[in-house]
Amino acid sequence: MSNRPKTIFEKIWDAHVVKRAEGYPDALFIDRHFIHEVTSPQAFDGLRKRNLPVFNIQRTTATADHNVPTKDQHLPIKEALSRHQVETLRKNCAEFGVELYDLGHPYQGIVHIIGPELGLTLPGMTIVCGDSHTSTHGAFGNIAFGIGTSEVEQVLATQCILQYKPKTMRIEINGQLGKGVVSKDIILYIISKISASGATGYFVEYAGDTIRNLSLEARMTICNMSIEMGARGGLIAPDETTFTYIKGRKFAPIGAAFDEAVATWKKLATDEGAKYDVVLTFDAADIAPMITYGTNPGMGIKVTDRIPTPAELKEISAQASFTKSLEYMALQPGAPLLGKPIDYVFIGSCTNARIEDLRLVAGMVKGKKKAEGVEVWVIPGSRQVEAQARQEGLDKIFEQAGFELRSPGCSACLGMNEDKVPPGKYCISTSNRNFEGRQGPKSRTFLASPLSAAAAAITGKVTDVRELM
Amino acid sequence: MKEKFTTLVSTGVPLPIENIDTDQIIPARFLKATTREGFGDNLFRDWRYDSAQNPMADFALNQSRYSGKILVAGKNFGCGSSREHAAWAIYDYGFRVVVSSFFADIFKNNALNNGLLPVVVSDSYLRSLLETLEREPNTSITVNLQDQKIKFNDREEWFEINAYKKTCLTNGYDDIDYLLSLRNEIKEYDLSHA
Numbered sequence: 001m002s003n004r005p006k007t008i009f010e011k012i013w014d015a016h017v018v019k020r021a022e023g024y025p026d027a028l029f030i031d032r033h034f035i036h037e038v039t040s041p042q043a044f045d046g047l048r049k050r051n052l053p054v055f056n057i058q059r060t061t062a063t064a065d066h067n068v069p070t071k072d073q074h075l076p077i078k079e080a081l082s083r084h085q086v087e088t089l090r091k092n093c094a095e096f097g098v099e100l101y102d103l104g105h106p107y108q109g110i111v112h113i114i115g116p117e118l119g120l121t122l123p124g125m126t127i128v129c130g131d132s133h134t135s136t137h138g139a140f141g142n143i144a145f146g147i148g149t150s151e152v153e154q155v156l157a158t159q160c161i162l163q164y165k166p167k168t169m170r171i172e173i174n175g176q177l178g179k180g181v182v183s184k185d186i187i188l189y190i191i192s193k194i195s196a197s198g199a200t201g202y203f204v205e206y207a208g209d210t211i212r213n214l215s216l217e218a219r220m221t222i223c224n225m226s227i228e229m230g231a232r233g234g235l236i237a238p239d240e241t242t243f244t245y246i247k248g249r250k251f252a253p254i255g256a257a258f259d260e261a262v263a264t265w266k267k268l269a270t271d272e273g274a275k276y277d278v279v280l281t282f283d284a285a286d287i288a289p290m291i292t293y294g295t296n297p298g299m300g301i302k303v304t305d306r307i308p309t310p311a312e313l314k315e316i317s318a319q320a321s322f323t324k325s326l327e328y329m330a331l332q333p334g335a336p337l338l339g340k341p342i343d344y345v346f347i348g349s350c351t352n353a354r355i356e357d358l359r360l361v362a363g364m365v366k367g368k369k370k371a372e373g374v375e376v377w378v379i380p381g382s383r384q385v386e387a388q389a390r391q392e393g394l395d396k397i398f399e400q401a402g403f404e405l406r407s408p409g410c411s412a413c414l415g416m417n418e419d420k421v422p423p424g425k426y427c428i429s430t431s432n433r434n435f436e437g438r439q440g441p442k443s444r445t446f447l448a449s450p451l452s453a454a455a456a457a458i459t460g461k462v463t464d465v466r467e468l469m
Numbered sequence: 470m471k472e473k474f475t476t477l478v479s480t481g482v483p484l485p486i487e488n489i490d491t492d493q494i495i496p497a498r499f500l501k502a503t504t505r506e507g508f509g510d511n512l513f514r515d516w517r518y519d520s521a522q523n524p525m526a527d528f529a530l531n532q533s534r535y536s537g538k539i540l541v542a543g544k545n546f547g548c549g550s551s552r553e554h555a556a557w558a559i560y561d562y563g564f565r566v567v568v569s570s571f572f573a574d575i576f577k578n579n580a581l582n583n584g585l586l587p588v589v590v591s592d593s594y595l596r597s598l599l600e601t602l603e604r605e606p607n608t609s610i611t612v613n614l615q616d617q618k619i620k621f622n623d624r625e626e627w628f629e630i631n632a633y634k635k636t637c638l639t640n641g642y643d644d645i646d647y648l649l650s651l652r653n654e655i656k657e658y659d660l661s662h663a
Contacts (some may be wrong), residue, residue: 018658019651024633027651029658039552041503046645056659067501081501088503132551132575148553148579150644158648160655164631166574196488197545200574230548232574296488296548317592321487321543414550416497423520435492435549437515 005271008237009168009203012143012268016126018160025162031125033155034111035062035098037089038416039130043153044092054096055159061120062093063101065110069418070379070406073103082417096156107250109382109408112136112350116220117384119249123238123265128155133350133432135226138235139219140242141268143203145233166232167201167277172208175284180466182360183218184352184430184449186210187225188290188300190282196298200230202278205270210284211236216245217356224351225432228297237269289465292434292447293337295325299434301337303452303464309333328436329444330424337446337462344427345370345457346439347403347450348379349413352430355388357450362394364454364468370402371460377419378403379411403457415440428456471584471641477565477612480537482529483602489542490549491576495558497550508554509561530562534606541568541598546587547576556580566612568619570595581634582644588612588619594626614638 006014019027035043040062047054054060067082077083086103093100101107107114112133115121123141128134132146147161154161171190191198204226211219219236226234243262246252253261288302299322301307307326310319310333326333331340347353347361358380370376378398380386386408389395398405412419413431420440421427427445430453431438434445446462455465499511516528524531540559546569547555556579559567567580568588580587590598598621601608610621614635617628636642648655 018655023636024647025631027648027655029655029662031662038500042505042553045504050645055655066497085501085503130551130553132549146551146575148551148556148575148582150553150579150582154645154648157645158652158655159659160648160651162644162648196548197571197573200545200548200571227549227575230545230573296490298488317544317596318487320485324486414492414497416500433490433492433549435490437496438492441496441515441520 005274007168007205007270007274007276008141008235008268009143009205010274012124012126013165025164027160028126028163029160030128030155031059032115032120032127033060034115034127034129034134035060035152036066036111036129036131037064037085038066039149040092040152041085041088042149043156044096046153047096047156050157052157054098054156057097057099059159060098060156061101061115062089062098063108063111063114064089064103066410066414066416068103068409070409070411073407079418106383109385110350110353110410112224113354113381113385116140117249117382119246119252122246122252122261123242124268128161132227133224135231135233136220136224136350138223138226138233139216141235141238141265143233143235146227166203169199169202169204169231169278169280170276171204171206172279172281173206173210173284174208174281175210177210177284178288180289180451180469181287182449182451183214183221185287185290187222188292188297188447189287191225191229191297192290192300193282194229194280196228196296197230198298199226202231204231204234206234206236212239215356216241217354220354221351225297228432238265289449289452291337291452291462293329293331294322295328295434295436297432297434297447299325300447303462304338306334306336307331338464340426340462342374342428342446342456342461343425344421345374345376345453346379346412346427346429346431347453348377348381348411349431350381351432352450353379353381353385355385357430358385358389358394360450361454362397364451364465365401365403365458366397368401368458370457374457374460376403376457377412378405380405380408382408401457412439414438415443428453428462471643473641474565474584474586474614474638476614477538478609479539480607481539481541481568481602481610482535482537483599484529484540484542485599487543488545488548491547491552491555492549494547494555495552500552500554505557506561508558509563512558512562538563538565539568539610539612540564540566541595541602544569544571544592544595546572548573551575553579553583556583556585560585568595568598581638584638584641586612586614586638588628590619590626590628594624597624
């Protein structure tokens with residue numbers, strides 16, 4: 001091995017290559033494989049057809065999240081196809097011996113929330129899941145990325161995946177964040193600057209003192225949305241914040257093993273002089289509370305800005321898609337978003353359904369009431385988050401505000417379960433995608449931070465959260 | 470073994486929209502099947518049918534003038550969710566090639582793993598192909614995987630595909646066949662990194 005300086009990404013990647021052969025992609029060993037009900041059934045079928053077991057059940061963890069109702073979870077799922085998919089997961093996990101955190105289990109929740117909170121997600125690992133938001137786990141300093149079902153089958157069968165090494169991008173953010181600006185605003189700002197395809201083909205490392213000063217949960221929100229700019233994944237080198245977060249978690253190493261692990265993790269940081277294919281730098285002072293107005297996450301503005309006009313776009317070829325997008329949203333080019341009435345508020349998803357997100361929301365709405373006619377759903381990311389919220393009395397604050405604290409699941413992030421935003425309605429959402437129909441057929445989504453969503457719940461319209469602080 | 474891909478000669482369907490995400494290709498509410506078949510019925514569901522389930526006349530797939538096994542779409546095709554169902558739906562509908570100037574990573578992998586060939590062309594070539602198809606829907610397009618060339622009328626362009634994936638498509642191989650041949654090496658790695 002050469003002594004050339006390496007990035008954290010290269011260090012982890014190179015340490016996991018089982019076989020590098022001329023003319024083939026790298027066979028990359030996978031330390032942790034998370035599975036859920038939607039993208040795994042066909043993969044288990046593949047194993048059955050080939051008469052193969054799961055390669056290493058210790059490295060595989062399952063939960064049910066995408067299809068699950070967030071009300072009356074103790075009852076059978078009403079929708080037949082959703083029920084069938086969850087039951088298929090149950091059967092597959094039982095047959096192949098995979099640990100399943102099923103509905104009702106104290107560890108059940110959104111797959112990208114439970115891995116970290118259980119200490120299954122650790123620095124230096126390779127992690128995959130049949131879900132594009134697997135990049136969330138990168139906040140611990142690991143290589144985590146989403147895969148398709150054929151690849152889920154490969155990993156179940158061989159604990160490896162065939163991959164070409166992506167290019168690397170470093171995104172550095174320095175400086176102090178302004179009032180009302182949280183990690184969701186940072187990532188929405190970056191995506192608005194580099195577009196929904198600006199990092200396609202790259203694996204991103206986030207760095208700089210703004211990132212260093214974020215909590216581990218806030219870092220997860222940033223890594224989570226790496227895929228929304230097309231990145232293969234996004235990571236943040238581990239530090240004391242990371243180690244403190246991991247210590248004492250259910251499956252994390254303990255005692256001497258933990259100290260030993262920390263010593264190893266400390267060596268993961270990018271070496272001085274290591275090269276990236278692209279380096280981008282942003283100033284935290286330029287970031288304000290953000291909101292999206294269009295139908296991809298790159299279509300974002302500062303909440304106080306006006307919606308762009310087609311003439312202001314950099315590329316003429318984008319104008320038709322831009323116009324189509326505004327028509328879908330029923331918004332006018334050049335108009336302000338501030339003051340736009342909203343119908344729904346969704347606080348949840350793998351982007352923003354951790355305890356810190358719920359605390360932010362509770363802090364904003366304590367002693368206040370939601371606006372008349374607005375429906376507010378608060379969906380905790382996991383059973384553990386829900387229990388913690390109740391223990392801290394956040395449920396009471398939500399109740400007094402007229403918010404509904406429900407049971408964990410992906411909920412209204414993707415219009416796959418019972419929680420859907422009705423056609424034509426506007427929803428301010430802490431989730432990650434504003435695609436057409438994402439929250440239900442013909443639904444209209446404004447992506448924003450938990451703080452901004454909470455502010456909109458109180459006023460009933462798109463609001464500059466700083467005015468309520 | 471999958472279907473082998475060599476050369477395809479076909480007309481194409483133009484979809485001149487950028488950033489088509491996999492939620493448009495197949496909305497989440499249609500991801501509930503536990504097999505790989507039948508997703509073609511719901512391909513571009515919410516662009517193909519209105520809320521009363523009537524076909525929308527202005528959408529390309531509903532226009533009888535357009536047909537063929539080649540889908541031609543705006544740049545950043547297949548962004549968003551990693552759902553392989555998107556590739557299954559396009560294939561199940563009958564397409565074998567998607568042409569665009571830029572593909573999202575996960576979609577590209579999923580397509581290649583299912584015998585669906587993503588052909589990356591230049592922005593100008595894409596624009597010209599889309600305009601030609603809209604004007605002359607019967608234009609024949611040739612996609613030659615061996616030579617890595619796409620051609621319509623007198624316009625020909627070379628496209629990139631990595632050698633390994635090309636071999637897989639040409640022969641109908643799966644990644645899993647190669648990985649299974651490494652079983653012993655993987656076992657050894659697993660034991661030494663427990």
